[in-house]
Amino acid sequence: MRLHRRTLLAATGLSAGAGTFARAENWPSRPLRMWVPFAPGGPMDIFGRPLAERLGEALGQTVVFENKPGANGIVATHQVATARPDGEMLLFTTGSLIGNLAFSQQPLPYDPMKDVAPVSLVADGTGMMLVGRPDLPADMAGIAELARRKPGGLSCAITGFGNITHLAAEQFKEFTGAELLLVPLHGTGPSITEILAGNVDMTFSTVPPILPFIRDGKLRAIGYTGRRRALLVPEIPTMKEQGFAEWELIGMMGLWTTAGTPQARILKVQRAVHDIVRAPALAKLLREGEFEPQGSSPEEFADYLQRELAMQLAIARRVGLASRGRAR
Template identity: 35%
Template sequence: MNPIPWQRPVPMLCGLTAATLLVAAPLAAQAETFPSKPVNFVVPFPPGGPTDAMARTLAVALTEALGQSVIVENKSGAGGNIGADMVARAKPDGYTIMFGTSGPLAINQSLYTKISYDPATSFAPIIRVGHLPNILVVHPKLHASTVQQLIAQDKAKPASLNYASSGNGASSHLAGVLFNQKAGTQLQHVPYKGTGPALNDLLAGQVDMTFTDILTAMPYIQSGKLKAIGVTTDKRSQAMPQIPTIAEQGLPGYDVSVFFGVVAPKGTPADRIATLNQAFRKALASDKVRSVFAAQGLEPAPDHSPQALGRFISEEVGKWKTVVDASGAKLD
């Protein structure tokens, strides 16, 4: 018996539907399974420093949030440029990301004469984690205890005061350049090879002051070996809320800190950026990560969206170009 005519197309339609489903299924599975292998978390600085410590704290929480191992890889050199360049050139699949700071993500573009990436265009922003405030501290021999007293002392005898930094182009150097710009002072820069040597000479009274991170300075402030003049960020530090900011002492707009942000190579799919962003949000909200970062003095970012980090990087690049140009500092 022959089939009824209207029944004949049915097998063909069913076959087409099945074929369509077979093609669509792997695509859907591919989209749903990211990440399906370990994620490489690049730190563009050596092991043992504060950036490395924060990255390793995050990696543990991210491994749980993503369901895949997050492996920290230290790729140091050229102030963070070597690691940043490696990530900028990596395959944009979400499996290579970087824990960057103010250097490679803002300052270095103006500071280094040879740089192979653009922090504002070579990366896909994932999340701004937060920032570490610095603090201006002086040797007790200085009579100044406030920003205005310090400015008055410098202007009474121009170029008589100096400040130590951890090196040319470091945030502790550029903080002094910005201070001179805002205050009209002539503080003289004395570069050292690292924070330790700079702090040792300050404690010995060989230099007058320095801009350093709050956690490093805190025990010396509490013991009276150093005097705190002001916090360098636009808001007071949660670690030492009793210390006023430099901005609120007559230098509005003065804001210097080391910020931390996570980026991926440009072209990384938006859905993978979203997955990573949500994992970082979950990690940053965990009690363990929050307590560790608070103990390290980290101030959380006000906005964790990828778009907020992208805007912030662009603003910081422009801001530090002006300061670096004024400082005259250049590195190869």
């Protein structure tokens, strides 16, 4: 499973001489597409739509935002991985892109460390809030006890195996010693719908999409996996504050394109992303969502992804779900 940073950088076209012809070209000359591999209504929409709009303004071309859910992002990522390497198809997704490699029990139809090129780490730092039906216990001690007593455990919606919601659910089982019935769904919106309908007990989510339901009393917030309490729900203690000293999990959002895309095109998009996420409007939106704006270079993002893969592989091995096969 050992991978080297040079592999990622080669995929981006950052090797010497790559994409030199593109420096002088007037690109893009056609609309771009930004694919988000989750259903509408989740946090990726909240941040992705304004990012796409501002990126289009910066590049002088429309960036069409499209939801392409399916198989925890595998469907959309495969399409980007096999697209023409012209930079016109972008993938805006989470650490689930790496999670699919760490957790997948079947070979992937692509290699996320080779077949898609990292453009920029857009933002990171948000924790995951455990929320559930309003009749559930209000703290982790009560939830853990209920999950241990209930045959088969409580049901927990996740947005795909290898997704950060899956990692959080596996950590719940590891730290509490309780079982969970995992219910894979296509995004945060469907997860909330199933809880409100009484079909699922709980889920993990970033704060913005669940905040109205918490405030209306339709969902109960129980604990937060961040380094500190969520700014939007400061009354809810972290997992560490509730006695789980090693329970910390934060999420990220990044931008990729097809491997082999000329260096100049990747850098043009990355520089625009850097300026967009650090400008007051989007930086404020990100921070309100518990994210910290980044806009990193492709090289910095490549290093980040290596660390992310090591972390997710460690979790997968601890819970006995390490990937059984690499990409085909």
